Amino acid sequence: MLSSTLILIILSLFLGTGVWLIFIWAVKKGEFDDIEGAKYRMLEDDPPPTRQGDDIDKQSRLP
């Protein structure tokens, strides 16, 4: 009884530590620096910004 409790407790500690490490990694990477943006970005379904051919180039050369 006691040893099974012990195993479960240690298991839960390991699990929690994993999540905690992910949290720290996310904070360090700056994931929480812009908490406003996420709600807008999820609505964008355009392809990621890439060059889109001549028309945009022409735009960028305009005065």
Next chain:
Amino acid sequence: MSHDSCHHCRLPIPPADAIIDRIDGVELRFCCQGCLSVYRIISGAGLGTYYQKRQLSPSGSQGGTIQDTYDDGYLSGFVLQRHGRGELSFLIEGIRCASCVWLVERYLGSLAGVSEIRVNYGTHRGRIVFDPAAVTPSEIFAAVARLGYTPRPFSYDAARQAEEREQRTTLIRFGTACFLSMQLMGYSLALYAGYFQGIDPASRKLMQYFAALVTTPVVFYSGWPFLGGALRSLRNRTANMDLLIALGVLSAYGASLFALYGGGEVYFDTAAMIVTLILAGRLFEGSARRRAASGVDRLLRLAPEIAHREIGDKTEAVATGSLKIGDILLVRPGERLPVDGTILAGSTEIDEAAVSGEPLPVPRIAGEAVIAGTLNLTASVRVQVTAPAADSFVARVARLVEEAQSRRAPVQRLADRVAAVFVPLVVLVAGATFVYWIWTGGTVDPLLAAVAVLVIACPCALGLATPTAVLVATGASAGRGILFRGGDVLEGTARLTLAAFDKTGTLTEGKPRIAAIRPSAGSEEDLLHLVARAEGGSNHPLARCIVAEARRRGLETGDGEGTRTLPGLGVELGLEEGMLRVGSRRFLRQAGIGGMEPFSAEPLTEIHAALGDRYLGSILCEDTLRPEAADAVARFRRLGIGTAMLTGDTVEAARRIGAQLGIDEVHGALSPADKAEWVKKAMARGERVLMVGDGINDAPALSEADVGCAMAGGTDIALETSDLVLTRPDLMTLVTGIEVARRTLDIIRQNLFWAFAYNILALPLAASGELAPIHAAAAMAASSICVVGNSLRLKNL
């Protein structure tokens, strides 16, 4: 009106704010630069089926011309080299909404050589990674400027890095405390259950050891800010909240460690909960404040870093910082002035809105002084430097702001004052308990009883009392257009006794409006129609107000073709009937036209018109008082708050408006330093001062005052230096804000009472040595629920 809605987003365009573009002779109207730019990009990329082939026309002198203000030599100092790629951070001004961010990201992402671009929605900072061989920093800046936004280089200096690290550390401390407290909750639950139904000693011991294991980092890592604060408070010999928290946490933790070896009940959960809840409270409070970037920095960036100095008959670009008194500069239209100076040759109109809040451009002729950071609108001028960049008007204001901010004592918080009384009291009671049990020598361990007193006296609801009330109040008032920058601002606002207002843009609209149309013959419409034809292409605020009025009446307006602008005077348009002249009294007199009425006594701006040599009449524009201003002043009086007006305008103009609104004290012809000085004196008299303003000239006073309030639409610097921001330009919301603040302070007081009430009930139990963990838990839960529930009442104000 259907014809006055934005071509891109279909929202109505505020009068006189329209941005007009012409495509194949069709006039398209937009509500903002963002919509215009999106339209341009969509149609430019051939994506818009509605949008036909079109040609671009330059959209007047909006903002500063950034393209040649920053060159690569200067910008390369801001570029970080990483694995052969350049990384540049910059601040983008003019971002108003999510689509602005979208636009900048998409557009820059489409440039050749750009591999990564991210713009932060909250701080408006962009970070771009690019290939230095394919694109240069100045090209990137030019691209942002082309969209109608103003990019500024932004360096991660040491202070800013430290600030960012601090934010992240707090978040990690809180996250760690949360994670460990959740684990702890499991063990505590087992222990509580064991307390009621029995538990075998081995399991109990195991749970207690694990509880000790997870609590230790919470106390010494997550709780470090409190422990450090408590140490400082001991050194200063003033008890504050930190000391009370540290006392409670450490005594609970120490007593539990002792119990772990000596046998008895543990209070690890109490220690961990106090730390976690109080950290949560601090995060709540910090989130409102964090939005503010460094205002002073932005103020200094107003003046361009590059100036064009004349040497012989050539000009060279030099760094603004290297300019000396007596240097001669060339300032072209659309450029901001780099330093203070006097105009040597040429005449122009200067937009001083960023500095003074004055909405109308000011004509400046040779011999007159100009201020760094203001925008040259109409003509090139040669300017002689009168002060080096470090001594310019803007730099002096920035210094005033910095001084005021560093000098201002933080509003002493209610919770701190309570703690200052409470800490010695608790220590006294604990000491008395200890002495009593030694004296009587009963069965109770004197040390344990004394520690139990300390544990129970430091309620964790104390950490929630202020932040929850602040959180609910800031949330509820944000919906009404009032932004409080933190809890101390709410407390400060609740205690105000004197409100000082700036005039232009605060008590008045800051936008000209037509007061009267006075044709010398014929109808009002005829005159308005002719004037609007001449003014149609102009970006001058007076012209825009006339054009907006003409449109409102359904009259046709001109497109600016064939008109000639004479800076500071007016415009000319050649018609078949003769030369149409619209402009100042002086302008018409110079053209040999008479018949103007004498000056009126009212403080109105006059626009006169003549066709050929026939005088047509005049249009009078005024900066109107806000419709709610008089009501708001009366409401202030009813709240027991005195009113004052501080303005840079003439004393007579100030008196007239003051009398109209019923303001108690009126002061005119004040410089920014005078305003700050006045506020300081009022505060020395013991008044708690609210300053309301919108311009750079108000910035020192805003940061000097107990509470500085800026209105949306004011200059960025005013918004940054203020504690309280009204997102709608409506003075009545300020009155509401004060009422909310007063109500919040009441709630905080009640919260503090409830936080202590239950714990004080449990205090005799602790002193008598009868305290069981279940008593501590019950007292804590009851006070926390009362505090949170009480705070939620603020929601339905």
